[in-house]
Amino acid sequence: MGTAQTPLHDAVIVITGSTSGIGRAMAQELSTLGASIIVNSSNHHDEGQRLASELPHSLYVGGSITEEGFASHFIEEVIQHYGRLDVLINNAATTKVIPHRDLLQADRATWRTIFETNVFATFDLITHAAPHLKESKGQILNVASLAGIRPTGSSIPYAASKAALIHVTTLLAAALAPEVRVNAVAPGLVDTPWTEDWDAVRAQYQRTAPLQRSATPQDVSHLVTALIQTPYLTGAIVPLDGGMGLVR
Template sequence: MNRVALVTGASSGIGKAIALRLLEEGWKVALNGFNSLEAGRQVAAGHGQAIYLDADVSSATEAKRLVDLTVEHFGRLDAVVNNAGIARQIDHSDLDAVDDEFWDLVMAVNLKGPWNVARAARAHLLRSQGQIINNASVAGITASGSSIPYAVSKAGVLHLTRLLAKALGPDIRVNAVAPGYIDTPLTHDWTAVRDFVAEKAPARRLGQPEDVAEVVHGLLSMSYVTGTVIPVAGGLQLLSGT
């Protein structure tokens, strides 16, 4: 196997789990993070088929540099997993708590980031007949999420996925995963959300990063699936108003 994947936001949490799963399956992986050089290098350490590259995907220039360095190192690119994202808990009713700086940052990282990386990777993925997997959220499907800007950004990621699937097919497949609550270092202290998911979600347990990695790995092997969104939420998306 000589397949190469670029996973953004891979220094911890879901992205780390995805990168490690792909390495276990024989992929060569470029792990990306931003201002997380030590953590990212620790994840890549011990894996001869992995490198860590620090870059801000909200910048088109940085996204292109990231893709170019990946291809320069490994010689090709077969898959992009757009996982990088940010979130902060802000009650949806507290509109004044969302300042312009936070709104713009969320949109830049969560929505513009996948666009930047997809555009930078397009030529390489055309050559490999590769694919893109975007990490969205159940918050983009239902009226839920850690904040309104976060939910709006993830709804945008879902539609971006559909649009890119049409625009880049048949040569490049584009899909998305939509996690619900996943127990990561970022979300571990969200006690009220954790309790709700454990008690109300049909699966009756908290989601783990490995749950998302499993679905991403599955999508990478599905040659006749594009433009789809797979919730990874233990059925949380079935609960109205969650």
């Protein structure tokens, strides 16, 4: 891959958790730029099929990234269908809303469930995708969170899982270079079904964030598209928070 903007035309891009919110916006934008998208979700199979049928050359593969054996089956299906993989976007995640002072509610089962999806299953996918990404001189894009950088977020286990994903990003950027670039975005509040009843947090963004609003899913997908198309970038963790990280 040279120094020119990385072309997306004919790129094969896996986006985990792409029937809703940020994942869906990325699927739509990257498809518009000519990429073939592999749409995924653990439920909402009809929605996934419908979205994939609307996007040219795209495919829906249903299943939870946490299922035993899913990562190898998923990547195998992509390679069988397209013969290559250029970008893995790790977007699927889970959380539980727990006030940070309520230590008892953040019990071990909660830590396990959140880390299982946000870190362990995500790393599993990376492991299975890496040989194919090395071959295509491809890249990994992790959807982290401002909660992985600042003392904020829906719960301490969630914030810690995103901090882990951020460090995994920097470690892999070194370990997989020069063939594979690895970057992450770290959004603050984004208006998606995940946060639809987070009115107090939204009001706080409107009041306090320098840009005076929460993000749209499209704000995130524009940044992801730019990072994917920036050939000299690896190991970057890019906050996207309307400046909120500056003020708390």
